[in-house]
Amino acid sequence: MTPRRRRLFLVLGILAGVAIAGVLTLQAFRENVMFFFDPSQIAKGEAPAGERFRLGGMVEEGSVVRSPGSLQVQFVVTDFEQSVPVHYTGVLPDLFREGQGVIAHGRLGADGVFTADEVLAKHDENYMPPEVQRSLKAVHPQGAPEG
């Protein structure tokens, strides 16, 4: 093989490798990206059934119910227009509280109950996830707390 042809093969090989990496990355991206929905969007049926997504809103006051002594907890996420009941089993984050913003990852069941496998509340008392804040402002301009 002449050096020239060898270099051609080298360049082609690199291009092919980069192309494969690109395709696989896009594939992984399409499959693993998670969208965000608020309770109003879910009420309108915009959220995909059976797929994992992020639900965000406020934890409704007085809605947190535990079965005593177990890790099962139920609460309601609201945007002051619509609300979605959430079931979760596990350790809740430090700043999970009624009347505070929250984001839950999970799936929506046919019964309208969102089963979360992960619940996030960020580490700042005044923190509001930006998506939640925006959706609250859109629904309820006066009701949205300052973030």
Next chain:
Amino acid sequence: MLPELGHFALVLALLLAALQAFFGLAGPAIGRGRWMAAVIPATAGQAVMVVTAFACLVASFVGLDFSVAYVAQNANSALPLIYRIAAVWGAHEGSLLLWILLLAMWTVAVAFGATRLPQHFSARVLGVLGIVSFGFLLFTLATSNPFLRLIPAAADGRDLNPLLQDPALAMHPPLLYAGYVGFAVAFAFAIAAMLEGKLDQTWARWTRPWTLAAWAFLTVGIALGSWWAYYELGWGGYWFWDPVENASFMPWLIGTALIHSLAVTDKRGLFKSWTLLLSIIAFSLSLLGTFLVRSGVLVSVHSFAADPARGVFILAFLVIMVGGALALYAWRAPLLKSAAGFEFTSRESFLLFNNILLVIAATTVFGGTLAPLISDTLGLGTLSVGTQYFNPTFLLPMLPMIALAAVGMHANWKRGRLAERSRPVVVTGLIALAIALALVFGYYGGRPGLALVSLALGAWLVLSSLVDPIDRLRRGLSMPRAIVGMTLAHIALGVFVISVTAVETYTTERDVALARGESIEVGGYDFRFDGIDDVHGPNYDGVHGIVQVSREGRPIATLHPEKRRYFVQQSVMTEAGIESQAGRDLFVALGEDLGAGRWSLRIQVRPLINYVWLAALLMALGGCIAASDRRYRTARAPATVPVGAGQGSTA
């Protein structure tokens, strides 16, 4: 008085930075020696002013001057002294000042080291650093002045964010920034070389130690942040692909590519324009990291301040710096042709592939980090990208890279006679495979697949790295520090791969609800919950759980996972209880009172997790050792007079 003095010093620093940039760039351009000489006093003066400003802010914090708004927001009279100092960089304004301070330190170090360089070149390097410093000083003074007064003064402060009241996190920003800012030096060298229109192997030899040092700082900074997240956030992991973590990881990946590309430019005079491009990208990503974290566009645990005006300023600065650098690159890079060629299985080829794979990895991280931002801006919906995307797309280029590294370090420069040296490659490969099989089936008991592959690759890299140094020792050859450092860093990378694989594959974790006296078995250990006790700290109180860990009836440790409530911000913090053993960590985080006398606990047994951070430290140590090689210290300019546009002929 002190805050005003600090403010004034910052303004003077801004003016001196402008002079430094002007003399440094204009002097060589028109060949005026006196202007070039004026760069040094301007640099020194700027550094003195920046240090003064920083010292004023530290003094305001130590003296708890709550008439300074920034102090009132980030300190409290109950805050211990050590965290009062760390509080200086606890929020946006002070961390920018820290950025500027570290840039001034690097610039002074370059000015001292540059006495061996040709004057017109060192003037240009300092000039470019002057521009960077000017931009950040302007940004600080215009949008984020830490010295603003609060009238009337606050009676007491709002306290430092409790998450940051931790020794590792106190050190995390300075080290991380030292790495970010260090890439400004490589960037300045690259710009200066393009302005000179000349880039030779001596240039690479000057640039290498600076880049290695910056890379080492960044490595330690990232590792400290990761360690902190592990024990402080109570999630029990070491990496979450959080946007801010990614923001520091992208420059690291490109910086790693740059180190290797510089080696080729140094040894063989190849990859010149590629090296320049990587220098520009590494620093651009450092700026982007600052932008992402500090503008609040990507909100995560780290971004405390969200102010769009700041974001716009940094974005504009980013566009000017990166755009300018890339335009210069497009204009000048064609002048810097690499003359020599190399064969397919030469070391150059392997390093080329190393670079391509690292850039691919950085690109996938970049895409995943910015996709939510882009989708949001374009109105395509709010989405988030998590571990499910990052893990596979990152492993895809990285596992082949480990294999190529294990083989490539035995390849010769220029010539592709790899077959002559295939014996150590094959032998170490077989031993590594045997070790991986023994670990998977003998020790950890199953779950092969990807774990087997990556354990074998990690072990292969460790063993393969040892071949050349052992050979040198046996033959009584000299062992330059560059080789020692490289070997250490490669072994560390192998250890890193092994430990990450073990953590990811063989971790056992459970969230449980336990009443007093109940116990549960996790990963072969018994965890017995013995109730909770009150704890009291200087600015917090809380509870800690008492968890007795035993194995087959033998007591091993008592863990005290804590839940703290900080008085001022009324926020609850988790301090995990961790017992580190040689082969694994036993991790317990306290959840909450579930009623009926039960508490929720998160229990994890994570094998080898400490080696993840140990490996990162060893990598950084390797970088430092390599940076101190004598070769770089004695590199002098060639005696010939350089030719090209805009030379300092009167120098």
